[in-house]
Amino acid sequence: MSSGHSETINVTLKVWRQEGPNENGGFEVHQQTISTDASFLEMLDQLNEQLNEVGTEPLAFESDCREGICGTCGVMINGRAHGPQTATATCQLHMREFHDGDEIVVEPFRAAGFPVIRDLAVDRSPLDRIIESGGYISVNTGAASDANLTPVPKAAADMAFDAAACIGCGACVAACPNSAAQLFTSAKIGHLGLLPQGQAERWSRTENMVETMEEFFGSCTNHGECSAACPKEISLDFIAFMNRDYVKAKIKNRALAGQH
Amino acid sequence: MAQTTDQRYRVTPVRPQSRQYPFPLNLYQSAVGRKWVMAITGIGLIGFVLVHMVGNLHVYEGPAGMHKYAESLRTLGNGLIPKGAVLWLLRVGLLGMFVLHLHSAITLSRMSGNASENAGRISGAKKYEGGRDHVAATFASRTMRWTGPIIALFLFYHLADLTWGWWLGDAFVPGDPYHNVSTSLGNLPVAVLYVVANVALAWHIFHGAWSMFQSLGVNNPRYNQLRRGLATFLAGLILVGNLSFPILTQAGLINEDKRYCPIGEIEGNACLAEQALDH
Ligand code: SF4
Ligand code: FES
Numbered sequence: 001m002s003s004g005h006s007e008t009i010n011v012t013l014k015v016w017r018q019e020g021p022n023e024n025g026g027f028e029v030h031q032q033t034i035s036t037d038a039s040f041l042e043m044l045d046q047l048n049e050q051l052n053e054v055g056t057e058p059l060a061f062e063s064d065c066r067e068g069i070c071g072t073c074g075v076m077i078n079g080r081a082h083g084p085q086t087a088t089a090t091c092q093l094h095m096r097e098f099h100d101g102d103e104i105v106v107e108p109f110r111a112a113g114f115p116v117i118r119d120l121a122v123d124r125s126p127l128d129r130i131i132e133s134g135g136y137i138s139v140n141t142g143a144a145s146d147a148n149l150t151p152v153p154k155a156a157a158d159m160a161f162d163a164a165a166c167i168g169c170g171a172c173v174a175a176c177p178n179s180a181a182q183l184f185t186s187a188k189i190g191h192l193g194l195l196p197q198g199q200a201e202r203w204s205r206t207e208n209m210v211e212t213m214e215e216f217f218g219s220c221t222n223h224g225e226c227s228a229a230c231p232k233e234i235s236l237d238f239i240a241f242m243n244r245d246y247v248k249a250k251i252k253n254r255a256l257a258g259q260h
Numbered sequence: 261m262a263q264t265t266d267q268r269y270r271v272t273p274v275r276p277q278s279r280q281y282p283f284p285l286n287l288y289q290s291a292v293g294r295k296w297v298m299a300i301t302g303i304g305l306i307g308f309v310l311v312h313m314v315g316n317l318h319v320y321e322g323p324a325g326m327h328k329y330a331e332s333l334r335t336l337g338n339g340l341i342p343k344g345a346v347l348w349l350l351r352v353g354l355l356g357m358f359v360l361h362l363h364s365a366i367t368l369s370r371m372s373g374n375a376s377e378n379a380g381r382i383s384g385a386k387k388y389e390g391g392r393d394h395v396a397a398t399f400a401s402r403t404m405r406w407t408g409p410i411i412a413l414f415l416f417y418h419l420a421d422l423t424w425g426w427w428l429g430d431a432f433v434p435g436d437p438y439h440n441v442s443t444s445l446g447n448l449p450v451a452v453l454y455v456v457a458n459v460a461l462a463w464h465i466f467h468g469a470w471s472m473f474q475s476l477g478v479n480n481p482r483y484n485q486l487r488r489g490l491a492t493f494l495a496g497l498i499l500v501g502n503l504s505f506p507i508l509t510q511a512g513l514i515n516e517d518k519r520y521c522p523i524g525e526i527e528g529n530a531c532l533a534e535q536a537l538d539h
Contacts, residue, residue: 014390027389079393105390112274112375126271127262179387179399210292215273219291219373221404222471224396237479244477246292250283 006037009100013047016057021115021123024135027105036096040083041066041073043095044106046228060119066091068231071167074174075120076107081171081229089231091168109174113216124170125215130185131168133212137192138173138200156194163191165232172226172234178218185213185225186242187234203249204260210246274374291371294364301357301364301473306465306494308354313501320508322518323438324535330437331533362412368390369405407464415458421450436532439523441505442514451506458506462499469494 005124010033018025030050034043041063048058064072068089077083083093096105106120114122152160164187172183189206192198198205220239227236254260280286287293318329336346376387393401422440425432433439445451469491473479478487508514516523521531 016389038397076388076390076392079388080395081390107388109388110376113271115271123271175395177387177394177402179376180372211277211290214291214371215275215277216271216375218375219276219368220295220474221368221372221401222467222474223394223398223401225394227395236474237481237484240474240477240479242477243295243475244294244479246290247287247296247477247534250287250293 006035006096007057007100008033008035009095009098009102011043011095011098011101012103013043014103014105015047015120017119018108018116020118025116025119034095035063036098038095039066039091040077040093041091048118052154058088060117060121062121063091068092069077069167073172074169075110076105076174078105081109081175082169082231086228087203087231087233089167089171092231093174109170111173111179111217113179113194114170114173122170124168127168127170127181127184129216130181130209130212131188133206133208134188134192134205135201137198139197149195150196152196160191160194163187163194163234163238165228166191169231171229171231173217174219175229176218177223177225178221180220180226181213181217182220182239182242183230183234183236185209186238189242189245190238193241199259201251201260202245203254203257204243206245207249210242275371276380289365291368292370295475296361298364298368299475301361302468302472304354304357305361306469306498309461309465309498313498316505317501319438319441319505319514323436323521324532326438326441327436327532327535330435340509357414362408363406398467399473400463403463404467407460410457410460411464414460415455417453418457433523436523438514438519439516442509442516444507445506445514448510451510455503456505458499458502461494461502465498466491467496 010031013030013032014027014111015030016025017028030047032043033207034046038046041061044059044061051058061075062072066073068091071089073090074082077090077093082090083097084087085097100245108116108120108122110116110122113126114124116122135224166184166187168184170181170184172181173181175184187208192205194204202227222236222239224236227234252259278289281289288297299374315329318325333347334344336350400407421428421444422437425434425440428440428510430441431443445454470487473487505514520535
């Protein structure tokens with residue numbers, strides 16, 4: 001693995017196949033011979049080429065950027081969201097993480113909020129519902145304002161940036177034994193709530209996003225599986241921040257706080 | 261028209277929003293708010309467990325010391341309000357916290373169950389058919405829903421045992437806790453039961469006392485490291501203190517040889533009270 005040169009390995013793939021949202025699914029077994037330099041998704045591409053050749057329906061899975069920034073990819077690999085490597089999305093995982101003769105179990109991200117569309121592709125639109133419910137932030141339109149017009153403390157900028165790194169992949173939900181979406185939601189709440197530009201609507205945004213989240217997902221019990229699975233290593237600190245802001249939002253006298 | 265594809269996969273909420281009650285009831289309607297209730301009642305319950313454990317150390321002073329301690333609980337706030345009133349207030353508060361803690365735990369786990377059971381699969385209740393790997397979750401965090409009910413069942417047993425005297429029958433002497441403790445815990449199976457239940461309690465607190473900081477949003481990089489330490493310390497302290505009772509009773513440290521007064525001595529335990537004064 002660390003020798004730096006590539007080799008070819010044989011792996012047994014056990015992939016989840018499911019024809020539609022309301023169909024029963026099951027595992028299908030395929031043998032793959034693949035270079036350790038290939039990415040995990042390239043291996044699935046290779047499988048699909050083979051399936052195409054014999055005229056069977058290719059495996060449905062999602063991907064877009066293939067460089068860990070869009071959040072489209074994401075499957076459960078050997079019981080771990082995004083596979084065995086930490087701080088990486090499925091598309092950044094390479095076959096050198098596996099050994100000759102390994103069995104690799106591939107399943108879709110599962111949660112009631114993520115119904116399977118087909119095979120490994122799931123509908124993660126509830127995450128969009130959460131974002132939508134967060135609404136807008138107030139900014140002046142018109143001519144572009146001067147750069148650095150709004151002072152942002154360095155510490156807050158750093159923290160907000162960490163939160164903003166969330167790519168919305170949904171691995172946190174998939175990894176959570178409760179199917180809770182706390183890490184995702186708190187990252188979104190955190191990145192606006194920490195910045196001066198996000199202060200005007202801070203409390204209503206927190207309230208709405210949390211309440212929308214609770215429509216689709218489970219309740220957090222602080223296992224910490226989400227953060228361990230997260231390709232962007234979003235911290236559990238944001239969950240605490242969200243929990244604090246949610247209750248504050250309910251208590252706050254918003255008129256006197258000058259915030260909404 | 262674009263709508264049709266959307267419609268097909270639109271995800272139905274597992275827990276649609278309902279009309280909000282006025283503050284502060286609306287807090288309890290949300291899961292995040294309910295976790296606050298769990299955390300705050302958890303703090304209260306841990307406080308009780310600690311006081312209960314420390315207070316019971318009086319058993320090592322012998323029958324008279326134990327009697328004096330039990331009596332001092334009944335006379336808390338004496339002179340101001342009728343005898344036993346403070347104790348009853350504490351009991352009612354404790355019961356309230358226990359009920360809230362339990363109710364939020366049950367409803368929240370049902371909520372999580374709805375959000376994950378049968379996910380993506382029409383039959384079968386397992387989240388991942390191919391199994392899953394836990395990376396960060398601890399044994400304690402994953403067994404909260406087991407240790408919790410064990411503690412609740414044990415609590416009932418314990419009250420029936422040493423407060424109501426259901427199991428000891430005629431051997432139970434109201435007002436002589438030393439006698440009751442040594443009789444009950446002198447029985448090996450009972451001692452084993454107490455050990456098992458208190459291990460479960462310590463496991464529960466090991467996760468709970470850490471988790472409550474997150475639920476309450478008490479989080480600061482400066483002292484985040486201390487949170488784990490505090491939870492471990494609390495769980496350890498309660499474990500050692502509470503396990504000492506069944507174990508040392510079995511070892512013969514708590515027994516009736518230490519007694520100068522007849523068991524359950526007459527009206528108001530006059531002899532015990534006298535001994536306690538000498539103490
Ligand atoms: S918090 Fe992490 S795991 Fe969750 S959606 Fe964002 S990037 Fe993915
Ligand atoms: S495909 Fe864009 S993050 Fe993996």
